[in-house]
Amino acid sequence: MDEIEEDEPRDNHYNSKITRLNCNPTDIFGRHYLCPTTRPANLDRCLGNCELASTVMIFGCLAVLVVVLYFWWKKTTRDASLPPGPTTVPFLGNLLSVNPETMLDKFQKYRKKYGDVFSLVTGSKTIVVVSGYDTLREIFIKHGDVSSARPDIFITREVGKFKGIANASGALWKEHRTFTLNALREFGFGKRSFESKIIEELEAFVQEIHSKKGQSFNVHNLLNVCISNIMCSINFGKRYDHGDLDFCRLLDSVNQNLTNENVMLVATVLPFVRYIPGDPCRIKNLLANIEIAESHFRQLVKEHEQTFDENDLRDFIDVFLKRMKSEQNNPNTTFDEDQLVKIIHELFVAGTETTATALRWFCLFMIRYPKVQEKMRKEVYDVIGTSRFPRLEDKPSLPYCEAVIHETLRVGAIGPFSIPHGLSRDLHYNGFIIPKDALLIQNLYSSFFDEKIFPDPNAFKPERFLDEKGSLQNTEKVLVFSLGRRMCPGEVLARMELFLFVTLIIQRFKLEPADINNVPPEKGVMGVTHAPLDFLMKAIEIISTPPPQSEDSFTVFV
Numbered sequence: 092m093d094e095i096e097e098d099e100p101r102d103n104h105y106n107s108k109i110t111r112l113n114c115n116p117t118d119i120f121g122r123h124y125l126c127p128t129t130r131p132a133n134l135d136r137c138l139g140n141c142e143l144a145s146t147v148m149i150f151g152c153l154a155v156l157v158v159v160l161y162f163w164w165k166k167t168t169r170d171a172s173l174p175p176g177p178t179t180v181p182f183l184g185n186l187l188s189v190n191p192e193t194m195l196d197k198f199q200k201y202r203k204k205y206g207d208v209f210s211l212v213t214g215s216k217t218i219v220v221v222s223g224y225d226t227l228r229e230i231f232i233k234h235g236d237v238s239s240a241r242p243d244i245f246i247t248r249e250v251g252k253f254k255g256i257a258n259a260s261g262a263l264w265k266e267h268r269t270f271t272l273n274a275l276r277e278f279g280f281g282k283r284s285f286e287s288k289i290i291e292e293l294e295a296f297v298q299e300i301h302s303k304k305g306q307s308f309n310v311h312n313l314l315n316v317c318i319s320n321i322m323c324s325i326n327f328g329k330r331y332d333h334g335d336l337d338f339c340r341l342l343d344s345v346n347q348n349l350t351n352e353n354v355m356l357v358a359t360v361l362p363f364v365r366y367i368p369g370d371p372c373r374i375k376n377l378l379a380n381i382e383i384a385e386s387h388f389r390q391l392v393k394e395h396e397q398t399f400d401e402n403d404l405r406d407f408i409d410v411f412l413k414r415m416k417s418e419q420n421n422p423n424t425t426f427d428e429d430q431l432v433k434i435i436h437e438l439f440v441a442g443t444e445t446t447a448t449a450l451r452w453f454c455l456f457m458i459r460y461p462k463v464q465e466k467m468r469k470e471v472y473d474v475i476g477t478s479r480f481p482r483l484e485d486k487p488s489l490p491y492c493e494a495v496i497h498e499t500l501r502v503g504a505i506g507p508f509s510i511p512h513g514l515s516r517d518l519h520y521n522g523f524i525i526p527k528d529a530l531l532i533q534n535l536y537s538s539f540f541d542e543k544i545f546p547d548p549n550a551f552k553p554e555r556f557l558d559e560k561g562s563l564q565n566t567e568k569v570l571v572f573s574l575g576r577r578m579c580p581g582e583v584l585a586r587m588e589l590f591l592f593v594t595l596i597i598q599r600f601k602l603e604p605a606d607i608n609n610v611p612p613e614k615g616v617m618g619v620t621h622a623p624l625d626f627l628m629k630a631i632e633i634i635s636t637p638p639p640q641s642e643d644s645f646t647v648f649v
């Protein structure tokens with residue numbers, strides 16, 4: 092590059108013109124760097140060129156800006172081939188309609204106005220929302236071959252690395268979902284071994300409530316700890332004491348992410364926010380918490396490897412390690428440590444938050460509907476009495492309790508929008524095209540509150556699930572575990588947990604609000620799940636608690 096020599100005289104005209112242009116003409120050595128290719132002798136030409144260059148640059152930038160704005164405007168405008176939806180706002184599209192605080196009601200209104208399949212355009216992603224029992228079945232069962240993928244979004248890419256089960260698609264997902272379901276089934280789904288793990292935790296739960304001595308308390312943490320401990324027994328073969336520091340750290344990192352409510356949604360529709368300095372949306376914090384949890388799980392895997400005995404498979408990690416070892420000479424194996432860590436992380440999170448939230452809704456409904464509580468208790472006392480804990484084999488004899496569980500899942504609407512789905516190719520539906528890169532939302536909530544299926548949908552009425560003979564009916568209409576190929580693989584375990592917790596709570600305690608004049612509202616908040624606002628309650632002991640190793644309780648199953 093040519094430079095102006097240091098001993099060259101300065102040009103006044105040059106300096107004055109530069110001053111007019113409000114530029115610094117020389118650097119500290121007096122070298123002209125405004126237009127480095129030109130010498131002062133050619134100053135006028137240089138300045139002319141510079142002005143021309145600036146003008147060209149300004150027009151160039153404007154042209155780029157216009158092109159960018161045009162494409163952004165296009166991206167925030169609904170294409171005619173898409174399913175219908177609310178009018179888009181230039182450059183924002185329907186971004187304002189994806190506010191988690193208002194989404195439940197808004198989507199109900201949009202369904203009425205635009206039909207069972209409507210679209211929202213956000214610029215970065217096209218969201219297609221599917222509502223209604225029949226249409227959900229059509230898109231996710233009939234067209235399940237196309238609609239069972241996961242989309243490429245923040246959570247699947249940055250959090251899940253497209254691994255595990257919930258964040259994987261295609262062959263990897265199929266292989267590991269089947270493997271995990273078989274492993275859990277073999278290991279104890281629906282069997283006594285799982286029941287004994289749940290009952291072991293129920294003992295601890297009862298003791299904790301007993302220690303409250305009828306004082307008001309928030310059941311939130313206690314339920315989280317108990318339910319996650321069940322997942323720990325299944326995954327890692329051990330439960331933790333409620334005060335264990337490692338366990339508290341693990342739960343804290345998971346809970347922080349769960350209460351970091353809508354970060355996933357924000358990062359999905361506004362992917363650039365993660366680059367804003369200062370982490371205002373706590374995305375880096377979320378990723379750091381994932382790392383804390385996964386290094387805990389990695390450590391557990393290492394410990395298992397050291398004590399592994401293929402003739403004594405203790406838990407899910409051991410079952411996976413056995414498969415890993417049997418495939419160690421297969422260069423294409425997908426059974427590796429990363430995949431194992433992702434799966435146990437998913438099982439831990441998916442298996443804890445959902446079930447614990449359902450049980451919080453249950454406690455809230457019992458406080459609000461004491462007559463339902465009484466009716467359940469009568470059924471439990473008639474069938475089981477008070478001398479032993481409820482068991483899974485009591486289930487068919489307790490249809491009213493089962494009806495209450497279904498009504499809790501329906502009105503509590505724990506996962507109202509399920510987990511986002513993706514598509515393996517464009518899907519033609521009713522004359523519209525749902526594009527391959529769209530994000531498909533299952534609006535399960537629309538079916539829970541559909542008055543054609545559940546008349547008077549806002550009322551908490553367990554009787555709706557019982558026919559004239561008192562037998563269960565219509566329970567399959569509560570799509571809380573989703574439907575089709577991605578349907579929740581933890582349903583069996585969740586139902587076991589719900590039944591045993593709910594019937595035991597009712598058998599042993601009378602639930603009351605902390606303040607009879609201030610009964611907590613039924614209002615839920617949208618986060619990772621749809622959960623009730625925190626509330627205080629009292630659990631008045633009806634039957635004195637048996638000692639932890641009592642004959643009557645879990646020793647029967649161990």
Ligand code: HEM
Nearest residue numbers: 256257441442445446449506509510572573577579581585
């Ligand atoms: C009341 C409790 C539960 C509810 C309401 C629930 C609900 C759901 C829903 C709605 C989905 C999304 C399905 C889809 O994408 O279409 C799901 C997926 C999943 N759930 Fe559950 N779940 C519960 C308990 C559990 C438990 C106890 C486990 C663990 C054993 C579990 C493990 C999973 C996994 C691994 C997935 C991902 C499945 C896949 O992508 O193929 N869930 N669950």
